[in-house]
Amino acid sequence: MKHSLLHNLRSFFRLLGQHRFYTAVCVVGTAVTIAFVMVVVMVYDFRTADVAPETRRSRVLYNYGTQCMRPDGSNMWGYRALGPTAFHAFFDNLPGVDELTWHGGLSKAVCALPASSDRRSVMLRAVAANWFDFFRYRFVAGRPFTQAEYDAGRAAFEQADDEWRLVRNREDGVVRRFIVISERLARQLYGGAAEAVGKQLLLDFQEARVVGVVADVSSIFQTAYADVWEPFTLMNEDNLDPNLATAGLIGFRYAVLHLSPGTSAAAVRAEVDRRLAQLNSQGLEYILKDPKLYTHTEYTFFRDGNISAGLVYALLLVVLLVVPAVGISGLVHAQMQSRLGEIAIRKAYGASNANIIGHLFIESLGTTLIGGVLGYALSCVLVVAGGTWLFGTGGVELQGIVLGSDLLLRPSLFLAVLAACLVFNALSTLLPAWMAVHRSISYTLTGGE
Known part of the structure; x- marks a missing residue:
């Protein structure tokens, strides 16, 4: 044969x-x-x-901005992330959504080891406490931050004496920044994932402690990707504009919603629009318009185009x-x-x-x-x-x-x-x-x- x-x-x-x-x-x-x-x-x-x-792409909706303005159309903020007031008004107990998380977008930060002049530019994402339950990261060492570590971010700031700023980072020697980093960054800084857990680094010149290391995430994953993930509480949302200026309508929250089986994106959008109208009818200084809710395919391709x-x-x-x-x-x-x-x-x-x-x-x-x-x-x-x-x-x-x-x-x-x-x-x-x-x-x- x-x-x-x-x-x-x-x-x-x-x-x-x-x-x-x-x-x-x-x-x-x-x-x-x-x-x-x-x-x-x-x-x-x-x-x-x-x-x-991103194992839930086929059943998620992304909120990626909402217009904010005065009722007469003046002082428009453009498409911005939601603040806590609008976020809770839109998404709390939203029918057809069985799980919800959010993030503060992707930004650049500088990290370095203590007493080192070797600074690295990293991509930082501030995330909600349930972020690592919503997405399926693979931890190669350590763990996600706990609820206590997440809440510790609220105490990372104190009232400032300076006239030109409202708050500043605490400098009492207590670490209140707990982060998860990528395996690639762990290798660059510490030589390996296991060696990174429990160690401290400077993130934007503030001390942070590594509690977990995840397998590298490709940047083609628009929402899950980052080099460093930190608790959303560290964004200090409550003390910053535009949250302060708009009474919580505009802030830093980009929502990710997982739809229940049998729920359509159109039904969720209709309910959010109803809640939007209800919020705008309360006589607030600002109103919101056109909350963007995309399916994953819409979010990825031809965003804002009827294609x-x-x-x-x-x-x-x-x-x-x-x-x-x-x-x-x-x-x-x-x-x-x-x-x-x-x-x-x-x-x-x-x-x-x-x-x-x-x-x-x-x-x-x-x-x-x-x-x-x-x-x-x-x-x-x-x-x-x-x-x-x-x-x-x-x-x-x-x-x-x-x-x-x-x-x-x-x-x-x-x-x-x-x-x-x-x-x-x-x-x-x-x-x-x-x-x-x-x-x-x-x-x-x-x-x-």
């Missing part, structure tokens, strides 16, 4: 060598087609699939797949016409119709598989090499993107695209082959003359 397999492989590659131009065009055409289709599918899949740590991301990508796939495939199919069909004489000779020597068709199908299958493997490899190279350009949307500054095997190795996607190419190639091969073997030998040899 092993000898027979080797013999068949040698015969296959010998046949490919006899038709080098045809083979090269089919392999390259299939590879390029699969590569570009896979890149499109990968980008869409990476940005929308339920992948850790269906799924439809756009589907049309793009059709163009990228069908147009090259039709061209390759035409070439295969023309090449098959040139081999009608070969088919007639095989029939004359006793080859059965099934044997001839099977032989031609194996050739087509082989070139498609070779092109498919090359195309998949090329798509991975394109995604990794051009990650910042391909994923550079959504308000996150993308840099140093790391795409692990759990993102790149998606066999179902590859097999689906490969199957589509195989169907086109098979039809363009089998149809003329079937027509040829059912003609008389003399008719095939003379070309129907």
Whole structure:
């Protein structure tokens, strides 16, 4: 059996060598087609699939800003995050939402080890107490901050004596900043994740203690990504504008809502709009308008545009797949016409119709598989090499993107695209082959003359 397999492989590659131009065009055409289709599918899949740590993408809504202004339309704040008053008015006990969390957006911070002049720029995200329950981070060392550590952030500030500021950081030697950091940052600062737990660092020149280390999160995860996560209480929201100036309508809270099974995004939006109208009717100095609530796909693609991301990508796939495939199919069909004489000779020597068709199908299958493997490899190279350009949307500054095997190795996607190419190639091969073997030998040899 092993000898027979080797013999068949040698015969296959010998046949490919006899038709080098045809083979090269089919392999390259299939590879390029699969590569570009896979890149499109990968980008869409990476940005929308339920992948850790954002395992709830298909059932979440994001609040990403609300307009605030006086009732006469003056003194407009533009689209800003919610303050505590509006946040609780909109989302407390909201029907159809079974879990809620929030964050303060992504910002740059400076971190360094104590007594070190080596400062590093990191991406910092202030998060709610239940953040690490809502998302599925993998802790490689330590743990999330506790409720007590989260609440300690409220005592990190004191009333200032300076006239130009209201509050300042406490300087009594008690650490009130407890943070979680990424594995990459832990390696850079301490040499490893385990070594980082319990250690102190300076975050924006204020002492903080590391309580946990999570596996690196790629920046393609717009909401879950950061280098450092700190308790939202450390934003000192209660003592800062715009929260103070708008009586809590505008602040620093970006909500993430997980919808209950059977709940539609439209129903949640309608209830939030009803609560918005109720809040605005209370005669406050400021009113709110147009709270932005996006599904994950809306949040990721064409935000604020009335465009269906799924439809756009589907049309793009059709163009990228069908147009090259039709061209390759035409070439295969023309090449098959040139081999009608070969088919007639095989029939004359006793080859059965099934044997001839099977032989031609194996050739087509082989070139498609070779092109498919090359195309998949090329798509991975394109995604990794051009990650910042391909994923550079959504308000996150993308840099140093790391795409692990759990993102790149998606066999179902590859097999689906490969199957589509195989169907086109098979039809363009089998149809003329079937027509040829059912003609008389003399008719095939003379070309129907």
